[in-house]
Amino acid sequence: MRERAKDPDRHARRMEAKQQIMQERIARAQKEQGVLLVLTGSGKGKSSSGFGMVARALGHDMKVGIVQFIKGAFSTGEDAFFRKLPNVDYHVMGEGYTWDTQNRERDVAAAEDAWNIAAGMLKDDSYDMVLLDELNIALKYEYIDLDRVLDDLQARPEMQHVVVTGRHAPEELIELADTVTEMKVVKHAFKDLGVKAQKGVEL
Amino acid sequence: MRERAKDPDRHARRMEAKQQIMQERIARAQKEQGVLLVLTGSGKGKSSSGFGMVARALGHDMKVGIVQFIKGAFSTGEDAFFRKLPNVDYHVMGEGYTWDTQNRERDVAAAEDAWNIAAGMLKDDSYDMVLLDELNIALKYEYIDLDRVLDDLQARPEMQHVVVTGRHAPEELIELADTVTEMKVVKHAFKDLGVKAQKGVEL
Structure with a gap:
């Protein structure tokens, strides 16, 4: 005073x-701008969260592109659910073939094909949201060139949202991202209690 | 040898x-048994993850009950999306009214009504999965009695999956849960960059 x-x-x-x-x-x-979200860490819920965001976007009548880079060992259910919907373009990497770490060349080719589809979505502003499920795994194995991924993400339409999931998100992707969540395991039924992986819930 | x-x-x-x-x-x-999953922590993706699990369950033709304990300030989109679907019973706490922390009595009454609906689902084995979205917040504010919640969760049908979301999950709920994931903020566009909360993506 x-x-x-x-x-x-x-x-x-x-x-x-x-x-x-x-x-x-x-x-x-x-x-207002498109947001790049990264969901990483070893806890459960990364892909579910990505698909929940897809559902939310669809609730707002947005158009969504989905590329799944790793197909789980068992049917995930999202697949069955989202494929049927209008406004969703759904691609699964190397569909109809199983991963074969013995044949790196084939895995790299499948991953590159999948990235080409993703890159097409990232150039097309009719997609309001693009979910790149388990992309981090494909990057971790170096099946896709990280610089190419970062360039394509950065050059995407200004209003387009992108959600990237998978453990081991590379540092450069975290830097580029707007929002990053790390899922941490506090408790895990499958490991701790021997409860079998069940349809409907991925443990 | x-x-x-x-x-x-x-x-x-x-x-x-x-x-x-x-x-x-x-x-x-x-x-095989129903699993109690808790998604907590302050990072983004808890509710999305719960709704993604709902989508996955629906992909397996499961029947799902959803009770949302806190309605967001803006329409979340899941609401618009999941309400329309068959196999989904969707209830939002205190629908048609806004939270009023000035009137605790009214909030408690709304939360109790919502819990009664949830408890009905937890007694009904026709529900394969029940999502209790933001229940942890209602527990944190002590709008619902924690012991009642724990009892009802424990007494539910053996094969029923339950997903509970919200920050500040109480310790007793974490103990009861089979799988617990903590979502941690690594980066947050809204806070860090001043990007506006947008439809389609909750930042």
Whole structure:
């Protein structure tokens, strides 16, 4: 109070500066743009979360592209569910073939084919959201060139949302991402209790 | 090699013990039962993950009950999406009214009503999965009695899966759960970059 009495402009200046900061904050908050989300970590829920975001987007009548880079050992159910829907383009890497780590060349070729499909979606602004499920695994195995992935993600339409899932997200992807969540295991029924992996719930 | 030569039964005994361990493991892994999953932590993706699990269950032609304990400030999209589907019973707590922390009594009444609906699902084995979205928040505010919740969860049909979401999962619920994932914030576009919360993606 005393200080302000000494310098009556001080309060006004401070208020003006504050107002400017607030305006900048509001301007930033108004910035609408596509968001790159990365869901990583070893806990359960990464892919489910990606598919939940797809459902939410569909609830807003958005068009969604999905590329699954690793097909689980058992049918995941999302597949059965989302394929039937309009507004969804669904591609599974190397469909009709099983992974064969003995044959790296074939895996790389399948991963590259899948990335070409993803890259097509990332160039097409009719897709409001693109889910790249388990992409991180394909990157971890170096089946796809990371620089190409980062370039294609960065060059995508401004309003397009992208969700990338899978453990071991590379550091460069985390840097590029807007939002990153790490799923951590607190408890795991399958490992801790020997409960069998079941349809409907991936343990 | 030398040791085995000294005691020819040793290898056989070891193999027998190993086989027994394997059989026990297989028996444990065969144990089919409903699973209680808790998705907590402050990172994004908890509810999305729950809804993704719902989609997966629907892909397996399961019947799903959903009770949303906190309705977001903006339409979440899951709502619009899942309500339309057959095999889904969807209830939102205190629908048509907004939260009013000034009126605790009214919030408690709404939460209790919602729990009664959830409890009905937890007694009905025609529901293969029940999603209790943001239940942890209602528990955190002590809008619902935790002991009642734990009792109802424990008494549910053996094969029924339950997914509970929300930050601040109480310790007792974590103890009861089979699988618990904590979502951790690594990066958050809304906070870090001032990107506005957008339809289709909850930042």
